[in-house]
Amino acid sequence: MSDTPASPKSHGRLRIRPTLQPRDLMEEPRLVNGAFTAKVITLFPEAFPGTLGLSLTGKALDFGLWQLETIDLRQFGEGRHRNVDDTPAGGGAGMVLRPDVVDAALCHARIGTPADRTRWPVIYLSPRGAPFTQATARRLAQGEGLTLLCGRFEGVDQRVLDHHQVEEISLGDFVLTGGEIAAQAVLDATVRLIPGVLGNAASTEEESFSDGLLEHPQFTRPAVWEGHEIPAVLQSGNHAEIARWRRTQAEALTRARRPDLWEKRGR
Template sequence: MTEDKPRSHGRLAISASLKPRELMTDTPRLKGAWRARIITLFPEAFPGTLGLSLTGKALQEGRWALETIDLRPFGIGKHRNVDDTPAGGGAGMVLRADVVARAFDEAAIGTPVERSRWPVVYLSPRGRRFDQAMARSWAEADGITLLCGRFEGVDQRVLDHYAVEEVSLGDFVLTGGEIAAQAMIDATVRLLPGVLGNAASTEEESHSHGLLEHPQYTKPQVWEGREIPPVLMSGHHGEIEKWRRAEAERITRERRPDLWEDSGDSRRQPDR
């Protein structure tokens, strides 16, 4: 167990091994940079959209690192089988505990033991729903290990043995966890220092304060007979802030009453 030390984003770290396989290995990684390790049957799915735009630029700059661990080489027998039929019968196949355990052991090399510093997560539709607060918590860690499920799921014993947290992208089912992993990593990486050009952007957007974001406008001032709300052109920053807050509250009440109830604003202010 290592002593907690503040992370530096100014010095370079040298990686002596490519196992797990680090993507964008042609660029140096800043020492202390946040890392995502993905256990998957489809490592070719990464970086995917994470290699584009601001997250891709930050990846190339070494502000964060993306590593994939191919589950197939840990498989059993000549054909590297990673799954088997469900105990008790039923449709589909289940990822084997012994196979997944080997991948978890590989992923744990060089990572902190404390789960607050390095969460270990299985992407599962029965897990706790992913949200902005979770993204912020992950961004404050040193990195994360994500297991992308396939088939009917994973043997429960390996999840229990490694105290794996189950997290869901939403109340729907995907064919695998790769898309969910990319979405969650994107939400997390954009909160890291230096990834977004304007840090204030993350404070003003939806879910940052328990409310949905206010409407946004830009030029032209009039389009198809629709005008930008005059208050936004007034130059009175106090009035603009009041308008934006009121609009955020209105939209949250109308579209996400569950968020409105949780935000506490519903108890402080009457409905308009």
């Protein structure tokens, strides 16, 4: 790709002042050193800050208690039309986000961030991820920032998730059209735990699938990426074997990640 990716859009300001004009959280701000920073990779950067620009999270964003950077996934797309997806390996409905495209976006988001994932988690919003809880929000709020990957279509090629050791988080046992709403929910729950956002730290102390299986891993072209190959069974053309492989993978993922769902299936 010959074009240089555009700079990510940041939200939040160092200070505010009285004005008769409506304030615009989408304008380019000055960066605030040391503030908790959320980087969101999305095909719809215009969806942000959204509700995060309102109420307490919006005020905190305005005062510089945290920062929000949106990274447009489309700018890393391939070819003249900036394609970001391709058909699922092994067949099936929908499209899958390409590993090379997502890799470029994740590498871009990684610039200037610590390698230690306890200090800076990298998260993919996914229905098959670990359930998002208040304990998760507290863990995330203790870091220096985080990167959120918003999926679309049928998901993201599994190889790029494995390659970057991306953590998967689920908002619940339901499916959204994309990860943007989930990302805003995760950020809202996390940002409100940052010291100073609620004004009173003590206020947080007392706060409290189709067939029941998680989805199997997804893959798409290129067939070999960063030395990792698409599983041979998905390229075999044997639809019975593909279905059997996918079922086995889905069962293994469900047993490992959602034993509560697996237990319900056995009743």
